Amino acid sequence: MSSDVSPDPLRDASLRDPSRDALRAWFLGPRGENADLLERLLIEALRDHVFWRRNYHPEDGLTIREMDKRREGYDEAVATLTQELMGLLAELKRGVPFFSGRYKGHMIFEQTIASQVGYFAAMLYNPNNVAIEASPVTTRLELEVGRQLAGMVGYDPLQAWGHLTSGGTVANFEALWVARNVLYLPLAAQAAADALALELEVEGPGGGMTPLRSLSLHELLNVRPGAAMDLWGALWASGSRKEILGHLRDHSLQTLGYQAYSARLATRFPDVLPPAVVLVAATAHYSWEKIVRALGIGSNQLLFIPVDDRFRMNPDALWDMIRELTARKVPILACISVCGTTEESAVDRLDQVVEVRERAWRELGVAFHLHSDACYGGYAASVIRAPDGSLRTAEEIRASTDAVADADGSHWPSEAWVRSMAALEGTDSVTIDPHKLGYIPYPAGAIAFRDKRLRELVAVDPPYLTPTQGLHSAEDLFLGRFVFEGSKPGAAAAAVWLSHKVLPLDATGYGMLIERTAAGARRLHAALRAASSAPATEPFRLVVLPEPDLNIVCFVVTHAEVTTLDQVNALNEGIYARMSLSEPGATPQYILTRTRFQTPMYDGAIEPILEALGVGTVEGWRAGGADGLVVLRATVMDPFMAETTGPDHVAGFTRALLDEARVVHEAQLSESPARSPSGG
Numbered sequence: 001m002s003s004d005v006s007p008d009p010l011r012d013a014s015l016r017d018p019s020r021d022a023l024r025a026w027f028l029g030p031r032g033e034n035a036d037l038l039e040r041l042l043i044e045a046l047r048d049h050v051f052w053r054r055n056y057h058p059e060d061g062l063t064i065r066e067m068d069k070r071r072e073g074y075d076e077a078v079a080t081l082t083q084e085l086m087g088l089l090a091e092l093k094r095g096v097p098f099f100s101g102r103y104k105g106h107m108i109f110e111q112t113i114a115s116q117v118g119y120f121a122a123m124l125y126n127p128n129n130v131a132i133e134a135s136p137v138t139t140r141l142e143l144e145v146g147r148q149l150a151g152m153v154g155y156d157p158l159q160a161w162g163h164l165t166s167g168g169t170v171a172n173f174e175a176l177w178v179a180r181n182v183l184y185l186p187l188a189a190q191a192a193a194d195a196l197a198l199e200l201e202v203e204g205p206g207g208g209m210t211p212l213r214s215l216s217l218h219e220l221l222n223v224r225p226g227a228a229m230d231l232w233g234a235l236w237a238s239g240s241r242k243e244i245l246g247h248l249r250d251h252s253l254q255t256l257g258y259q260a261y262s263a264r265l266a267t268r269f270p271d272v273l274p275p276a277v278v279l280v281a282a283t284a285h286y287s288w289e290k291i292v293r294a295l296g297i298g299s300n301q302l303l304f305i306p307v308d309d310r311f312r313m314n315p316d317a318l319w320d321m322i323r324e325l326t327a328r329k330v331p332i333l334a335c336i337s338v339c340g341t342t343e344e345s346a347v348d349r350l351d352q353v354v355e356v357r358e359r360a361w362r363e364l365g366v367a368f369h370l371h372s373d374a375c376y377g378g379y380a381a382s383v384i385r386a387p388d389g390s391l392r393t394a395e396e397i398r399a400s401t402d403a404v405a406d407a408d409g410s411h412w413p414s415e416a417w418v419r420s421m422a423a424l425e426g427t428d429s430v431t432i433d434p435h436k437l438g439y440i441p442y443p444a445g446a447i448a449f450r451d452k453r454l455r456e457l458v459a460v461d462p463p464y465l466t467p468t469q470g471l472h473s474a475e476d477l478f479l480g481r482f483v484f485e486g487s488k489p490g491a492a493a494a495a496v497w498l499s500h501k502v503l504p505l506d507a508t509g510y511g512m513l514i515e516r517t518a519a520g521a522r523r524l525h526a527a528l529r530a531a532s533s534a535p536a537t538e539p540f541r542l543v544v545l546p547e548p549d550l551n552i553v554c555f556v557v558t559h560a561e562v563t564t565l566d567q568v569n570a571l572n573e574g575i576y577a578r579m580s581l582s583e584p585g586a587t588p589q590y591i592l593t594r595t596r597f598q599t600p601m602y603d604g605a606i607e608p609i610l611e612a613l614g615v616g617t618v619e620g621w622r623a624g625g626a627d628g629l630v631v632l633r634a635t636v637m638d639p640f641m642a643e644t645t646g647p648d649h650v651a652g653f654t655r656a657l658l659d660e661a662r663v664v665h666e667a668q669l670s671e672s673p674a675r676s677p678s679g680g
């Protein structure tokens with residue numbers, strides 16, 4: 001039986017590029033095409049592990065003897081195990097077909113074979129990366145992976161520090177935890193230095209060294225992160241570590257907690273300290289809301305910077321916000337820019353954000369921690385790295401792809417995109433999820449700090465116990481000291497490590513993989529654009545949002561008779577219901593997801609969309625409140641979507657979308673006779 005998306009082997013055979021052949025070896029494949037390869041490697045890992053056991057004190061003899069295996073109880077236990085496993089295997093088939101080109105839902109595809117085998121191999125040893133003594137091998141792998149990710153974003157691997165987490169939420173939490181401690185560090189340092197009569201200097205507002213004691217409250221809260229760490233080092237070097245620790249504890253938020261801390265500050269400084277704020281792009285992931293709540297910062301202090309019509313943080317709005325906050329002497333704890341928004345895969349113009357930060361320091365004497373939430377898009381930094389570590393230009397990257405041109409004739413990536421990615425090196429910290437665009441099994445998030453000294457601000461036991469001795473000192477290997485989590489799987493580190501060996505973090509590995517997904521997304525984008533006004537689509541219309549920065553294509557379906565925002569939402573919500581696994585037992589042809597653009601977060605992006613839909617004004621949208629606009633999303637993590645030699649899921653998706661739109665519209669018409677042409 002031939003399906004409507006079956007491949008045509010002759011089509012585009014001339015486009016085959018040998019350097020892309022590796023793609024076909026990296027994954028098990030939508031039909032398990034590489035099953036023999038994966039099986040061979042898994043068995044290799046298992047056998048090798050068994051040899052290790054056999055050779056470990058062979059004089060110990062056998063605990064489970066062959067005759068034990070002949071006993072009734074043994075047989076019964078094996079029967080239970082086998083039977084129950086069969087049940088589990090059957091259950092699991094009701095899972096989500098992430099591996100299929102028909103899955104365009106969340107940011108997940110299948111995992112690299114390297115990461116699956118790496119995970120399985122290490123899992124047999126079950127190392128715990130909380131400390132080196134429980135993971136002599138995988139803690140080192142984790143730190144190596146941390147250095148690789150730091151290097152990929154352009155940090156100096158010798159100065160930087162990175163590690164894995166269970167995910168992006170925890171990684172982001174750690175970034176803000178550190179940033180908060182850096183913010184208040186100079187205050188505690190000043191108090192400790194006063195108590196001990198120490199004369200310390202710190203970089204002041206003009207850039208030159210200033211006596212610490214002369215800084216005002218506002219100035220203390222605007223010491224640049226690097227200068228704060230220099231001060232931290234100078235403080236520890238200037239007296240008895242035990243005394244310093246005692247005084248730091250008396251004056252730090254970490255030990256006192258917000259309530260006692262504020263009371264203490266009020267006695268020290270005449271001016272009231274307004275709560276410090278966190279600036280995030282309006283498109284920020286909802287984890288930030290959880291994090292400011294958990295850290296006691298308070299969600300009132302999470303301020304959203306408007307985005308532009310490409311869903312990127314508006315740098316002018318950021319500047320205005322910083323100026324306005326500074327006029328009220330509100331301290332800025334951190335600014336969080338997004339590299340690959342969860343909804344649209346938008347990449348903030350980080351180069352411009354970095355410029356705003358420099359200008360804030362230069363013109364206003366305002367400093368803050370700059371973080372890039374690159375949980376989704378971080379691996380795309382490999383696109384701009386050549387194997388020798390140098391940066392590729394947009395032109396070089398474009399020359400190596402066959403992606404279709406955008407509607408305006410331009411090609412991905414733009415110069416601006418490349419500059420935004422290169423600007424990652426100008427941040428203080430970055431979070432990157434290997435379990436998203438790294439194609440690694442859960443759980444695997446990661447964080448890297450440009451300045452490894454920062455981690456000392458969250459170390460649980462005081463740094464004077466084990467002085468830092470460079471990257472391979474004993475303390476480096478006790479990860480639990482510096483990270484929020486305790487026990488965590490060394491298997492995840494092995495998975496990431498092996499995957500990075502097979503797919504390097506440059507243009508030949510992850511760079512190529514991600515470039516392919518972006519090319520696939522643009523093919524889909526172009527196809528939806530073409531369908532949007534094709535005669536066959538009428539009376540439906542597709543309003544396709546601008547070309548994505550990475551690989552998520554967003555669009556809204558409408559119909560000639562659909563004239564209000566509510567009707568648009570109902571139609572698209574209906575399509576989502578038919579093209580998702582949200583309802584039990586659903587068997588959709590293709591799977592997508594949806595999001596809801598809401599006011600005021602999306603005010604900067606909504607106007608052209610409402611206009612194209614012909615459903616009212618921005619004022620009406622603002623007044624409409626919580627309902628917002630339902631937007632359908634297709635996430636293209638499948639690197640084969642760009643290719644035309646396999647199943648044509650671009651055509652298949654487009655067709656399925658319009659088929660479902662018709663079904664939903666018909667059903668909605670019959671439900672509300674008032675809207676049907678004959679009943680009206």
Ligand SMILES: *Cc1c(COP(=O)(O)O)cnc(C)c1O
Nearest residue numbers: 167168169285287342373375376
């Ligand atoms: C996914 C995501 C997160 C959270 O990561 P988890 O691994 O799900 O905890 C944070 N920020 C962004 C931009 C994300 O895409």
